[in-house]
Amino acid sequence: MAPSHAFSFGPAGEKGMTQRQSEAIVLRSWPFEEADLLVSLLTREQGRIKGVARHAMRSRRRFGGALEPMTCVRATYAEKPKQDLVRLDAFEILWSPLSDPVDYGRTAALELIAEVLEEALPEQAPEDAVFRLAFTTATEMQIGRIWLPVTYFALWMGRLMGWMPALGHCTVCGLDLRGQKVWYSEIADGVMCEDDRRGDSRSLSAEAIGEATRMFRSPLGELTQEDWPKGRASDLRYFAVSLLERHLERRIRSARALERL
Numbered sequence: 001m002a003p004s005h006a007f008s009f010g011p012a013g014e015k016g017m018t019q020r021q022s023e024a025i026v027l028r029s030w031p032f033e034e035a036d037l038l039v040s041l042l043t044r045e046q047g048r049i050k051g052v053a054r055h056a057m058r059s060r061r062r063f064g065g066a067l068e069p070m071t072c073v074r075a076t077y078a079e080k081p082k083q084d085l086v087r088l089d090a091f092e093i094l095w096s097p098l099s100d101p102v103d104y105g106r107t108a109a110l111e112l113i114a115e116v117l118e119e120a121l122p123e124q125a126p127e128d129a130v131f132r133l134a135f136t137t138a139t140e141m142q143i144g145r146i147w148l149p150v151t152y153f154a155l156w157m158g159r160l161m162g163w164m165p166a167l168g169h170c171t172v173c174g175l176d177l178r179g180q181k182v183w184y185s186e187i188a189d190g191v192m193c194e195d196d197r198r199g200d201s202r203s204l205s206a207e208a209i210g211e212a213t214r215m216f217r218s219p220l221g222e223l224t225q226e227d228w229p230k231g232r233a234s235d236l237r238y239f240a241v242s243l244l245e246r247h248l249e250r251r252i253r254s255a256r257a258l259e260r261l
């Protein structure tokens with residue numbers, strides 16, 4: 001990643017502050033107090049943190065690019081003892097989603113990663129595998145090529161969070177379901193055989209499970225050569241998103257927006 005722009009948020013060097021620098025992914029920002037912005041970041045060193053970018057509102061046009069969700073930055077920030085919010089001093093853009101063309105689908109796909117990371121990760125817990133997954137899938141999301149990285153991200157995120165059930169056996173009777181269609185419920189753990197499926201269950205085709213197996217074995221770059229229209233493994237995407245939604249106990253808005261495309 002080659003650095004392109006550097007933005008400075010304010011003076012550094014107050015007493016009692018610990019200065020830090022980390023690669024980070026911008027997840028969200030909100031207006032905060034007068035002219036400041038509150039920014040949620042996934043840092044490589046410290047996991048998810050929240051910080052204040054002082055006066056960023058007033059010069060929003062200047063900082064707007066660096067604060068776009070899923071921008072990868074080298075963040076310089078300062079921690080004060082016993083304070084949850086860090087002080088954001090400077091962002092150097094390493095990769096920006098705005099450097100490639102943007103449309104509604106690509107924006108919603110990038111938003112899905114930011115939304116899930118924001119909801120799923122506790123603060124101050126480094127998750128290097130999640131960081132790498134998020135960055136890799138975000139950079140593969142391009143206009144007309146979003147469905148593979150969306151599915152790959154949702155599936156792997158479920159696994160990295162420890163939420164992915166074994167797909168090869170019925171959770172009720174233990175029947176070997178490898179190579180077969182399985183059923184799952186949006187309100188219960190595991191997958192089921194046809195006899196044990198619940199009234200509210202949906203199915204996951206054998207082909208979809210085959211795609212999941214490939215995604216768990218292959219780096220994303222190996223799969224991107226193939227054609228991935230919206231309809232390919234759409235039941236797998238639905239399964240992966242609903243697994244995340246059940247554990248997050250909320251709907252993922254950007255995933256719903258994507259399905260309406």
Ligand SMILES: [Zn+2]
Nearest residue numbers: 170173193196
């Ligand atoms: Zn069964």
